[in-house]
Amino acid sequence: xxxxxxxxxxVVEDKxxxxxxxxxxxxxxxxxxxxxxxxxxxxxxxxxxxxxxxxNNTIQDVLIxxxxxxxxxxxxxxxxxxxxxxxEAKVVNMxxxxxxxxxxxxxxxxxxxxxxxxxKHGGIILKQLRKLGASCDWDRTKFTMDADLSEAxxxxxxxxxxxxxxxxxxxxxxxxxxxxxxxxxxxxxxxELQSKLYYVRYQIEGEPGEYITIATTRxxxxxxxxxxCMHPDDERYAKYKGKRAIVPLVNRSIPLxxxxxxxxxxxxxxxxxxxxxxxxxYNLGIKHHLETINIFNxxxxxxxxxxxxxxxxxFEARKAIIPLLEEAGSMVKIEDYVxxxxxxxxxxxxxxxxxxxxxxxxxxxxAKPALDAVMNNDIKFYPDKFKNTYAHWMENVKDWCISRxxxxxxxxxxxxxxxxxxxxxxxxxxxxxxxxxxxxxxxxTKEDLKQDEDVMDTWFSSWLWPLSVFDGIRxxxxxxIKYYYPTSALITAPDIIFFWVARMIMAGLEWRxxxxxxxxxxxxxxxxxxxxxxxxxxGNSPDPIMLMEKYGADGVRFGMLLSSPAGNDLLxxxxxxxxxxxxxxxxxxAFRLVMGWDxxxxxxxxxxxxxxxxxxNQRINEVLADAEEDFKRYRLSEALMALYKLVWDxxxxxxxxxxxxxxxxxxxxxxxxDILDIFEKLTKVLHPFMPFITExxxxxxxxxxxxxxxxxxxxxxxxxxxxxxxxxxxxTRNVIEQIRRVRxxxxxxxxxALKLHVHADAAMANAExxxxxxxxxxxxxxxxxxxxxxxxGASFIEQNVKYSIPLxxxxxxxxxxxxxxxxxxxxxxxxxxxxxxLSNERFVNNAPQNVVDIERKKQADAExxxxxxxxxxxxxx
RNA sequence: GGGAGCUUAGCUCAGUUGGUUUAGAGCAUCUGCCUUACAAGCAGAGGGUCACUAGUUCGAAUCUAGUAGUUCCCACCA
Numbered sequence: 010x011x012x013x014x015x016x017x018x019x020v021v022e023d024k025x026x027x028x029x030x031x032x033x034x035x036x037x038x039x040x041x042x043x044x045x046x047x048x049x050x051x052x053x054x055x056x057x058x059x060x061x062x063x064x065n066n067t068i069q070d071v072l073i074x075x076x077x078x079x080x081x082x083x084x085x086x087x088x089x090x091x092x093x094x095x096x097e098a099k100v101v102n103m104x105x106x107x108x109x110x111x112x113x114x115x116x117x118x119x120x121x122x123x124x125x126x127x128x129k130h131g132g133i134i135l136k137q138l139r140k141l142g143a144s145c146d147w148d149r150t151k152f153t154m155d156a157d158l159s160e161a162x163x164x165x166x167x168x169x170x171x172x173x174x175x176x177x178x179x180x181x182x183x184x185x186x187x188x189x190x191x192x193x194x195x196x197x198x199x200x201e202l203q204s205k206l207y208y209v210r211y212q213i214e215g216e217p218g219e220y221i222t223i224a225t226t227r228x229x230x231x232x233x234x235x236x237x238c239m240h241p242d243d244e245r246y247a248k249y250k251g252k253r254a255i256v257p258l259v260n261r262s263i264p265l266x267x268x269x270x271x272x273x274x275x276x277x278x279x280x281x282x283x284x285x286x287x288x289x290x291y292n293l294g295i296k297h298h299l300e301t302i303n304i305f306n307x308x309x310x311x312x313x314x315x316x317x318x319x320x321x322x323x324f325e326a327r328k329a330i331i332p333l334l335e336e337a338g339s340m341v342k343i344e345d346y347v348x349x350x351x352x353x354x355x356x357x358x359x360x361x362x363x364x365x366x367x368x369x370x371x372x373x374x375x376a377k378p379a380l381d382a383v384m385n386n387d388i389k390f391y392p393d394k395f396k397n398t399y400a401h402w403m404e405n406v407k408d409w410c411i412s413r414x415x416x417x418x419x420x421x422x423x424x425x426x427x428x429x430x431x432x433x434x435x436x437x438x439x440x441x442x443x444x445x446x447x448x449x450x451x452x453x454t455k456e457d458l459k460q461d462e463d464v465m466d467t468w469f470s471s472w473l474w475p476l477s478v479f480d481g482i483r484x485x486x487x488x489x490i491k492y493y494y495p496t497s498a499l500i501t502a503p504d505i506i507f508f509w510v511a512r513m514i515m516a517g518l519e520w521r522x523x524x525x526x527x528x529x530x531x532x533x534x535x536x537x538x539x540x541x542x543x544x545x546x547x548g549n550s551p552d553p554i555m556l557m558e559k560y561g562a563d564g565v566r567f568g569m570l571l572s573s574p575a576g577n578d579l580l581x582x583x584x585x586x587x588x589x590x591x592x593x594x595x596x597x598x599a600f601r602l603v604m605g606w607d608x609x610x611x612x613x614x615x616x617x618x619x620x621x622x623x624x625x626n627q628r629i630n631e632v633l634a635d636a637e638e639d640f641k642r643y644r645l646s647e648a649l650m651a652l653y654k655l656v657w658d659x660x661x662x663x664x665x666x667x668x669x670x671x672x673x674x675x676x677x678x679x680x681x682x683d684i685l686d687i688f689e690k691l692t693k694v695l696h697p698f699m700p701f702i703t704e705x706x707x708x709x710x711x712x713x714x715x716x717x718x719x720x721x722x723x724x725x726x727x728x729x730x731x732x733x734x735x736x737x738x739x740x741t742r743n744v745i746e747q748i749r750r751v752r753x754x755x756x757x758x759x760x761x762a763l764k765l766h767v768h769a770d771a772a773m774a775n776a777e778x779x780x781x782x783x784x785x786x787x788x789x790x791x792x793x794x795x796x797x798x799x800x801x802g803a804s805f806i807e808q809n810v811k812y813s814i815p816l817x818x819x820x821x822x823x824x825x826x827x828x829x830x831x832x833x834x835x836x837x838x839x840x841x842x843x844x845x846x847l848s849n850e851r852f853v854n855n856a857p858q859n860v861v862d863i864e865r866k867k868q869a870d871a872e873x874x875x876x877x878x879x880x881x882x883x884x885x886x
Numbered sequence: 887g888g889g890a891g892c893u894u895a896g897c898u899c900a901g902u903u904g905g906u907u908u909a910g911a912g913c914a915u916c917u918g919c920c921u922u923a924c925a926a927g928c929a930g931a932g933g934g935u936c937a938c939u940a941g942u943u944c945g946a947a948u949c950u951a952g953u954a955g956u957u958c959c960c961a962c963c964a
Contacts (some may be wrong), residue, residue: 014923014926280963283964348964395890401890578957584914598923661923756918842907842908851944
């Protein structure tokens with residue numbers, strides 16, 4: 010068979026993904042094995058795959074595949090999130106393009122469009138994940154608005170309400186005037202903006218010519234001012250105590266109040282108070298019993314109560330009010346100023362603090378046990394520095410605004426009665442019964458009950474995810490939740506530690522009494538080479554699908570993982586994928602080499618081959634043991650690097666070169682079989698990282714039955730490592746390297762065989778190792794000439810044994826002397842350092858015995874080495 | 887304003903409780919090779935006062951304090 014010199018992943022990857030899914034190999038059912046569970050952080054149903062998903066899901070797949078191969082019943086539950094704000098915004102836009110305004114639709118009509126749109130465009134991302142090789146149990150795919158998951162959300166709302174942990178109240182919330190909904194504190198991002206600070210003067214009532222000047226960044230809110238506040242100890246303003254001021258333009262009389270909240274140094278030390286439009290002003294308003302005037306409509310335009318500029322957008326109004334204030338003689342000056350402004354994470358609209366009636370969830374009691382679970386390491390964070398962040402937030406947790414003024418989501422199960430009371434119930438029937446019992450005098454009919462128009466925050470369903478995907482809320486005794494929960498690991502980004510991670514922990518403890526996962530692995534942010542966050546607007550994010558087409562999914566997985574230790578940002582560079590692709594190609598070519606050999610079943614196994622096979626197996630053992638340790642600590646990049654070197658340096662560059670039969674000669678059957686065993690082992694250990702090419706090779710190496718798969722094989726276990734053999738082989742490789750260096754320096758082509766003199770007693774000879782040297786360095790004769798044997802050529806010292814390569818005529822004595830002198834200088838310097846330590850009495854007395862012994866050994870070795878070099882020098886000079 | 891982390895080779899990072907040859911890896915670089923698996927390759931080489939300063943110690947990349955730079959989180963003073 011003729012195989013291409015380059016590995017082509019495209020056909021191979023589709024073939025094996027189909028094979029795996031056709032045989033339902035990702036599917037899991039509870040059985041007697043221990044469970045290993047991961048629930049996917051559900052991406053937005055309307056989302057498309059970006060580099061962050063690639064990293065996150067590659068890690069999950071590696072963990073799941075490894076668990077599957079190490080005796081666990083592994084399940085990876087996929088699914089999507091309904092993402093209220095983002096999805097509703099997309100649907101609204103889609104309708105707008107069709108000429109339909111959301112305002113003209115009923116709730117049901119809108120939801121019909123939304124569902125249609127979700128069915129059509131939703132879940133693309135899950136299809137894209139298949140391309141990556143994600144071994145999700147697709148039969149278990151969930152959506153946060155599936156009937157069963159929705160029911161769980163309602164159950165939880167009712168339960169919390171009945172426990173007194175959900176309440177309704179007027180609060181200052183972060184209003185998104187574009188999405189027309191409140192958003193939680195966590196959904197507000199602050200950015201620094203270049204803006205202006207306006208100084209405006211207010212006349213003191215009854216004192217013509219007397220003014221107080223305030224400084225503000227939002228002059229349009231002057232129209233809603235209901236007080237001016239100064240510091241009680243500020244002497245500049247003491248004389249105005251008890252007086253009132255006149256708001257410019259609207260000519261409203263407002264009180265002057267005094268509160269320590271005011272910074273005397275800022276601006277003029279006088280602060281205008283607009284309780285309806287600033288959280289701090291609101292708090293002062295409550296404290297000082299101030300009037301509240303809301304001058305904005307929900308969409309951010311000025312309302313009738315503003316009296317001026319009615320109907321104008323808030324930013325237009327900010328400009329338009331300047332000339333009005335100037336005309337009125339109230340504008341004192343305008344300065345440049347940098348301040349921070351809150352933006353809605355979803356719509357990038359400037360947040361408007363707004364008073365409104367919202368639903369809140371009390372967090373205090375929920376947070377306490379969830380904080381403990383992380384602090385006492387029931388749940389482990391990787392890296393653990395995030396414990397700090399977590400603790401700080403949990404200790405200062407504020408109540409959670411859970412209502413959103415949207416239609417797409419879980420509707421709040423509160424039903425209002427004609428008497429303005431409400432009942433919370435699972436459905437209208439239950440609500441009706443409760444209401445009838447509570448208010449028999451109302452003679453209610455079901456039609457009198459009006460359900461709350463709002464939906465819940467998306468995270469109010471996400472926080473149940475590990476429970477609800479196994480139906481653990483509605484049906485807590487079902488075998489699935491008992492088997493798969495708590496999940497094993499959560500792989501997520503640190504920016505949703507509060508939104509999601511913290512709340513899942515609360516939910517798990519509240520409704521199941523146990524933590525939802527044991528380990529949390531925080532991935533870093535994917536950035537470009539210039540350390541910039543990857544974003545659509547910068548256009549610096551490569552298209553993952555294109556990348557996979559170019560380098561293969563295995564190549565991209567390799568690239569993502571190789572440079573992303575837990576929690577560290579990933580500076581993504583296509584060259585990493587290139588390295589991954591090259592690695593695939595390397596394995597492919599190793600396979601081509603092995604396939605090309607003729608086998609003589611009766612052939613004798615050469616001694617260098619025998620020892621190489623033993624050594625290679627030991628190396629695999631050693632790396633397996635290290636990898637196990639790396640996995641325990643979630644150091645995936647280190648595990649992968651170790652395997653990369655194992656395959657490339659040990660297997661390809663060394664092992665295969667040793668066992669390679671002479672040109673056009675067959676290989677003995679024993680060796681061939683050993684090689685296949687080793688190759689197969691390597692496909693196993695690499696499979697979690699690079700599932701496609703390893704599956705392809707595993708099938709190609711030996712006959713397989715339909716339905717067999719590498720992904721279902723058992724991972725080789727590290728056995729006892731033969732340290733002695735590994736060390737001996739390492740020395741052998743060093744000797745080979747030295748010979749090759751001599752070749753390189755003397756320009757001796759590899760095809761010209763060399764002789765090697767070992768300046769030691771023949772009794773020290775190791776025929777196997779010498780045969781390996783002979784093979785890899787093209788040495789025709791290894792001769793033990795005794796310690797005093799003549800040197801006539803290039804020499805080197807390895808482990809205090811001198812080696813020389815006879816090279817009549819090719820040796821420049823001066824060069825040799827120079828090199829030896831350099832070696833000597835190094836050895837002497839080294840010895841000096843050691844002697845300095847050993848001559849220090851305090852070191853010898855205080856350091857542990859083994860450390861002192863090591864230093865003595867170093868001394869002896871160095872002295873021996875110096876002796877050999879000097880001897881050699883004396884012969885040359 | 888408060889807190890946390892980071893700073894080791896050109897780049898990205900390892901370096902476990904201070905001691906295992908005067909610090910390791912991958913990539914990049916340089917040199918020589920189209921050697922019959924692979925030039926997406928082979929062989930070899932160079933490259934670091936471990937940010938700076940002071941301290942603790944027989945001994946510091948590792949511990950302590952300070953300085954500088956950098957990243958992130960929290961708060962949101964108009």
